[in-house]
Amino acid sequence: MSTNKAILVLEDGTVFRGRSYGAIGETFGEAVFSTGMSGYQETLTDPSYVGQVVIATAPHIGNTGWNDEDDESQRIWVSGYVVRDPARRASSWRSTISLDEQLVAQGIVGISDIDTRALTIHLRDAGAMRVGISSLGEDAADLLDKVRRSPRMEGADHVATVTTNEPYVVQAVGPKRFTVAAIDLGIKSNTPRQMVERGIEVIVVPASITAEELLEMNTDGVFLSNGPGDPATADHAVGLTRAVLGARRPMFGICFGNQIFGRALGFDTYKLKYGHRGINQPVRDRTTGRIDITAHNHGFAVDAPLDKSVETEFGTVNVSHVCLNDDVVEGLELRRDGQLRAFSVQYHPEAAAGPHDAEHLFDRFVALMQATK
Incomplete structure (x- = not known):
């Protein structure tokens, strides 16, 4: 020592x-x-x-x-x-x-x-x-x-520091059912692992990819990863998200991806007093009433109303999940014509250290792609 x-x-x-x-x-x-x-x-x-x-x-x-x-x-x-x-x-x-x-x-x-x-x-x-x-x-x-004299987190843009320089592919385990483009905003290793175990081929792409390049891949779905920094600086990722939603591709986002999804739908984000970090945060699914103990790592959150739906150019948005400690928005869902089209959560269903309560959300992504294929 x-x-x-x-x-x-x-x-x-x-x-x-x-x-x-x-x-x-x-x-x-x-x-x-x-x-x-x-x-x-x-x-x-x-x-x-x-x-x-x-x-x-x-x-x-x-x-x-x-x-x-x-x-x-x-x-x-x-x-x-x-x-x-x-x-x-x-x-x-x-x-x-x-x-x-x-x-x-x-x-x-x-x-x-x-x-x-x-x-x-x-x-x-x-x-x-x-x-x-x-x-x-x-x-x-x-x-x-x-x-x-050191930099503050507000206004910090760290995505370019962590994203992959070149696309790479993680092959599906067993027969390939779907192909997903995962936008790397700071992706963790266990995220593709969760998807490939469900028969999804994952193409991890740099955050700098253009909307045209992303849509030309013609994947079955698009995934927005976790990542660092202030979501208010991530204008390019927001633009990519809006392009995907406009093309009506199934989309799933987590953590930083949830904040990008929220901003693409027209909501603001704000900095929490001290954030949520750890592997013991209780979250309630407002649709089913299910409570999961979840892993968190976020200092920013989406400013969306808990008491009403919001109509956007892409469809109707509702807050789907809330933190039981402080009512912070922990998930969003986008519906069009009554059907789920895209969703996101603020926490980490892929958390390798656990808990594993929320891994079922990857099955929800599979079901979304199946319904829209």
């Missing part, structure tokens, strides 16, 4: 002192907390966390080490990592390296041995804010000045 001292400073001047964890250096980003008791490897490799310093609310982190199977992308994307009690050794037969060693290998600066409960409570009260971590010195005033 590291004996190097480290310091964490929030933009409101709050200071925490502990030990370095991971790489030695300085890092900056938006401070957010994740309430998952497990799945830290999936969290750290989720492209949606670009620009964010993640605080783990679970006190003991790193006990299962790091393996070669559970990454959600090719690298760690978080700007920094904050834990209370790092594991002294990895205790899983699947582990190939310790979490600390992997953070060092990928240059991720972190801090340990601080009161993460107090830090989380502070962020819940004051809201998510910029933060800096340094293991290069202990001057809080100097680090605070750097924090206040």
Whole structure:
């Protein structure tokens, strides 16, 4: 375990002192907390966390080490990592390296041995804010000045950082039933996996694809992935979505994709006080009454009315899902002539670390494509 001292400073001047964890250096980003008791490897490799310093609310982190199977992308994307009690050794037969060693290998600066409960409570009260971590010195005033000069998440456009440069295909498992174009806004590995297991061939395309190129693919459906940043900056993705809806292609979006879907339908998005992150968020399907425990990672939400339908040029839109903690919009559905045409959810039905309550939404996508084929 590291004996190097480290310091964490929030933009409101709050200071925490502990030990370095991971790489030695300085890092900056938006401070957010994740309430998952497990799945830290999936969290750290989720492209949606670009620009964010993640605080783990679970006190003991790193006990299962790091393996070669559970990454959600090719690298760690978080700007920094904050834990209370790092594991002294990895205790899983699947582990190939310790979490600390992997953070060092990928240059991720972190801090340990601080009161993460107090830090989380502070962020819940004051809201998510910029933060800096340094293991290069202990001057809080100097680090605070750097924090206040670092970029904010509002207005941040990170899609180009995470999207694929070239299209690639993930083959269907078993007989191919459908072909789907997945717009990569920061897609995770388990998303195509969920679809190919249902007989869907997935063509993952760059976020920079033109509407003409996308429609010329003539796929059975289009998928909008998760991703990082402020959805208000994603005008190109909104334009792609409007083109798909205008062509009456079946569409399914998740997380950032839900926000893009909402903006394409004419709704605004807004920044939540401290967001939803973790794998224990209760969501109610307003159509069926079903409640799923779901995985979340979002700091923005769609501003759509809960009490009425909205008529758009593409059809009638309703809020289909809500978070039971705070009534935040967690899903939208678009109907035309009484039939479902496209839908989205704010959470992660593909969450590799679980829970798996919402995986049935991929079956709903299959049924939508079958009904419109």
